[in-house]
Amino acid sequence: MTYVPAPRPHLVERAVEALGQAHALGRTPQAAPVPDPAAAPPPAPPPPAAPAPIGLQALQQAGLLVGQAGTVRSRLSEEISLIQQQLLRSLRAAEPAEGRCTRAILVTSARPGEGKSFTSLNLAASIAASSAMPVLLVDADGKRGSLSELLGTAQAPGLRLLAARQAPHPAALVLATAQPRLSFLPYGAPVAGASPVPPGAQVAAAILRLAAMLPDHVLILDSPPCLATSDPSSLAAVVGQVLMVVQAEKTQRDEVEAALDMVDACPVLQLLLNRTQLTSNDSFGAYGAYDVYGAHGPQASG
Amino acid sequence: MPFPTMLRRYARAGWRHRWKSLALAWLICAAGWTGVYLMPNQFEANARLYADADIILGQLLSGIAVDSSPARQVELLQRTLLSRPNLERVIARTDLDQQVDSIAAREALLRRLEREIRIWGQTRNLFTISYTAPDPKLARDVVQTVLDLFIEQANNSDLQQMESARAFLNQQIAGYEAQLREAEQRRADFRARYLELLPEGPSGITGLEQARTKLQQLRGQLVDAQQRHALTRQQLEATPAVLSAAEAAGPGGESRLAAAERTLRELRLRYTDQHPDVIAARNLVAELRSSGDGARAPAAGARPAARTNPLHEQLRLRLVDADAAIASLERQIGEEEATVERLETIARNAPHLQAQFINLDRDYTVLRKNYEELLERRESLQIAGAARTGADRVRLEVVDPPTLPLVPAGPKRMLLASGVLLAGLGAGAGLALLLVKLDAGFYTLHDLRRLGLPVLGGLSVAHPMPRNGAALAAFAGGLGLLLATYGAVLTQGPQLAAKLPQLVARMIA
Secondary structure (H helix, E strand, C coil), X not given: CCCCXXXXXXXXXXXXXXXXXXXXXXXXXXXXXXXCCCCCCCCCCCCCCCCCCECHHHHHHCCCCCCCCCCCCCHHHHHHHHHHHHHHHHHHHCCCECCXXXXXXXXXXXXXXXXXXXXXXXXXXXXXXXXXXCEEEEECCCCCCCHHHHCCCCCCCCHHHHHCCCCCCHHHHCEEECCCCEEXXXXXCCCCCCCCCCCHHHHHHHHHHHHHHCCCCEEEEECCCCCCCCHHHXXXXXXXXXXXXXXXXXXXXXXXXXXXXXCCCCCCEEEEEEEXXXXXXXXXXXXXXXXXXHHHHHHHHC | CCHHHHHHHHHHHHHCCHHHHHXXXXXXXXXXXXXXXXCCCEEEEEEEEEECHHHHHHHHCCCCCCCCCHHHHHHHHHHHHCCHHHHHHHHHHCHHHHCCCCHHHHHHHHHHHXXXXXXXXXXXCEEEEEEEEXXXXXXXXXXXXHHHHHHHHHHHHHHHHHHHHHHHHHHHHHHHHHHHHHXXXXXXXXXXXXXXXXXXXXXXXXXXXXXXXXXXXXXXXXHHHHHHHXXXXXXXXXXXXXXXXXXXXXXXXXXXXXXXXXXXXXXXXXXXXXXXXHHHHHXXXXXXXXXXXXXXXXXXXXXXXXXXXXXXXXXXXXXXXXXXXXXXXXXXXXXXXXXXXXXXXXXXXXXXXXXXXXXXXXXXXXXXXHHHHHHHHHHHHHHHHHHHHHHHHHHEEEEECCCCCCCCCECCHHHHHHHHHHHHHHHHHHHHHHHHHHCCECCCHHHHXXXXXXXXXXXXXXXXCCCCHHHHHHHHHHHHHHHHHHHHHHHHHHHHHHHHHHHHHHHHC
């Protein structure tokens, strides 16, 4: 890999910006605010025309916890990989159907702020790190604080352009990241001449086209909340499985049920309990030795 | 879900509502404690009374069927004692009448008194009268008044009853006496008037019957006398008036000779002829035989002067007697007939004499009996009265006179304050539980699995809160402050309650 000096200040700037955003959102970043030279992203060889890949720093600011060699093996990372494996299993078991991409996984929730973006990013990174399949993380939720914004790609062309059928090369819109085999499609800047919020059917069609163009990729769609927009409902018709993120202790049962009704166009509906504070004996991690386990080996090297 | 997990789930869910719960507990406790300490003090006055319930009730309730069970007696005593006039008197004698200004208030006060003056029996004869009031003096006064009333009433009723009984008896006795006199007089008059017609003594023979019997007897006697007279006359006619000499002597001469001869025969049977007696008898016989002529000679010689017959004379005498008897009897019969005639006339004029007299007699007997009974009763009443006045002191005695209570008997503030604390904590916990029950959030994967869809797993919270010790401490502080306030309320309650208005005023200012 060749050393590219140009993106370095750019990265730092973005990191500071992302850090500021993270603080504004009340999230305490796990990573040190000062970029560590050792942890500097391995600069991928970008094509001259393509923009620079999204740095690890930005990914970590956005909440990435898994996928790197130096990551501490924590309970959360174990839980993520457990879920990731199940997703892949059902992905492989899925029957192909007309007008539906079994490789696409819709991550949604009932209400905003339940952890869709966090879950999408980490699951995507986990799949990319652990399997041979490349992963495309699609931000289908363009609001403030979404993945596009977190990763500093709010102004880059993205899904909206794709939905408006104005992208000359859809594959060119996909941004590489510091994480191997993980790429990202931002929501994109508003497209002139088109509706600022593209209709759900157009987005769904764009996803199908994208999937057809990237036959090996697993598509993870970070969608808006079910009870806020109609997008998940139209997206659910074209994806292979839906992962409903439920925030523990907060989201009410009837909200979850209403959200599930929105996405029942997809045959595979799955649930995920996020931000659990309480572990019971019948759930994973009841015997909380992982922190201890993780504290020994990788901690020293990390 | 296993029980401990469920418990933890509920605790976790409830923890989210801790401040609401604590606020509710504070609210309830503050309001409750304020209320408890603003409640006025209650003072209880007691008096104990020894009373022979049987006697007292017997007097108070004479004429009412008295149940003899002690509980019933106490109830009756209470009801009698707390009758409306008595309660009116209690109100009049104590300061209670200053509290009422309307008829309705007075009515309410009466009802309250009736409910709140308690009388109960400790043992069979020991009664306790108790009353609770916010004012100690009032409590004492009420009990004292009730006690006084009780004693007064017991004594009064006794004396009054005795007096009235005596007066009644005296009046009755006087009335009976007059009646009895009258009846006696009537009876005596009647008896005097119809004495002969009224049965005499127990045999029950009247004078009329007596006279009739006597008349009958006399008539029988007269018939007897007349027959005797007739018989005598007949005999007299058959008897010659003069006797001949032979007829007169014959039987005499013969008899001497015959007697001598008989004697001689008898002697010969026993003795020989040589016996001197026999010789003497033979000589006599011979002499008589020889003098037989001599004896007849004098008789023959007196024949011309024939003697009168003695039998005839006797018969004549008897005839005279019989005549006299007949005359006497006839006179008696005449008298007796007159008597009978007179009595029968009287009897005919008063036909129901007998019945009338029996009536009179019966009236008299009844009156007399009643009169005697009344006299007896008066005597016994006098004796009973004497005995009762002697026994008065034993019958009714105040064992414990009511005293001015210094320490309030209620309300039980400690208990109430503790109850309020418990209620507050309970309400807080209940509120938390209610909110938890209403909260349909998902706390564990188990909760999520109930939706019926595959659950891939759970993600632990990425940045666990730093073991929210501060929140815990704050909550514990709030709870501890509540308990400390409870302690302060218990120990300093009255002072706090006294200062409360000032505090509130200062707060408002």
